[in-house]
Amino acid sequence: MSLSEQVWGAVTADTATLTRYYRWHARLYDATRWSFLFGRTALIRAIAADSQPRRILEIGCGTGSNLLYLHRQFPDAAITGLDLSADMLAQARRKLATHPAWGQRIKLIQWRYDQALNREPGFDLIVFSYCLSMINPGWEQALEAARRDLQPGGRLAVVDFHDSRFAGFRRWMGVNHVRMDGHLLPRLTALCPPVTQSLHNAYGGGWRYFQFIGQKPGG
Template sequence: MTPQEDQQHTSCVNHEHAAHGHSGHGSHDHGQGLAEMLDLDALLLGSYLEEAAEWAAGIAQTAPRTILDVGAGTGAGTVALARRFRNASVTALDRSAAMLAATRAAAAAEGFTDRVHTLEADLDGPWPESATADLMWASSSLHEVSSPERTIGGMYAALNPGGLLVVLEMDSLPSFLPADGTDSHTAELGLESRLHAAMAHQGWNAHPDWRGELERAGFHRVEQRSFNTMGRPLPEPTARYAANFLGRIRTALAGDGAPATHDTSPGAALRAQDLAALDALLSGTGPSSLLHRTDLQVRGRRTAWAAFKA
């Protein structure tokens, strides 16, 4: 994994968490920093997982007995699925042994040890023969694999007849700063929008509308739904999440040098004052420091595609 690949993890989030959820099958960083970010994403924005799981339960053709969480990360989605589908066995798939260990711990804390299993596999290789299920779930993970078309084909072949595949992605990177700014933080007005544009220019969180890929793989019907996400009012975890995420953006921007004012393409460069404002946010002192703020709130939006196999 190259340093550039590490910088380009988003959620996921989650590499959803992302975010946006979120890891273990392509270019994800599996260090402690990513694990913390995934856990904070689940703590603050995890309500969308329950909403999406409830949506899947309502549209599934039959109640699933076997579920596969593809790119499980630290297990937030795995636990949400086990909680909603009480009669199902849930397998978390990830290429990282450390992430799978975190998933097992999260499942044990909920009392799901007997129903939650793990499978270590890299989806940049062949689809694992044992990875079959009635319901497959891929949250902020499909865009990370080297060949999404091949992976979707593997999912379709391994999904049981009448099964359901749910793919979730972040519509945009998470925001943390007050939307309208304040008199004491005027340098932050519009800052996150410009940061997001700069990251889009670098290819962060790049994913298509998956409908076409899913239909070409053979799924006979695809439904789509959006989930607005608003973080829980927990100032200290929110500040840590913001510092973690914006710190990754700052690292990615470090190699850009001075803003290239001659390049007018969208997101090609940031103003010097934007970088200064970002540095002030990431500093440990001063009125703008994220670690001393109580006016932060995580905001975002996810889209889910539900694909049905005949």
């Protein structure tokens, strides 16, 4: 076992573990996460400044807030939200039910994303928002699946935790199934040449998060 595997073994979470975790957190999610999941709406605004996607997939859509914001930015797009947690999707469904137009444009799927959804690439935008850092193990497979699901020329957009210089904080995030050791950005830039990427400090440097928009080669 490598040193990295020993250190990050603590954060690994299978489907059952994450399902249990979100059974409780789903109820508090929207009321609490605004205070530390930074950069989500800014990412979607940056996508809108760069492209006009028509078929959008969000992996790990959770309670659906990004789906609604994506719908607001891209009202003609067909949007799919996918998540492994029935409890998170139930919250999303509740939101969509408040507006008939949302239900028509936004489809929800319960699934653990570890392989491509379709045989042929079906999306011109795939979004991961604070999801990849929780796919441990399997984030490489999820990215490879997204590469397959993305049309040539399509955009891969990611906002997520990057790192923290505080070991205690990293360990606490590990207890919450989040890996933050700067592992995502190098793989993303290798997979899809960046259109934009940026690193940001949260709470005066308590941790850093990143925003990334890359373009799949071809198209």
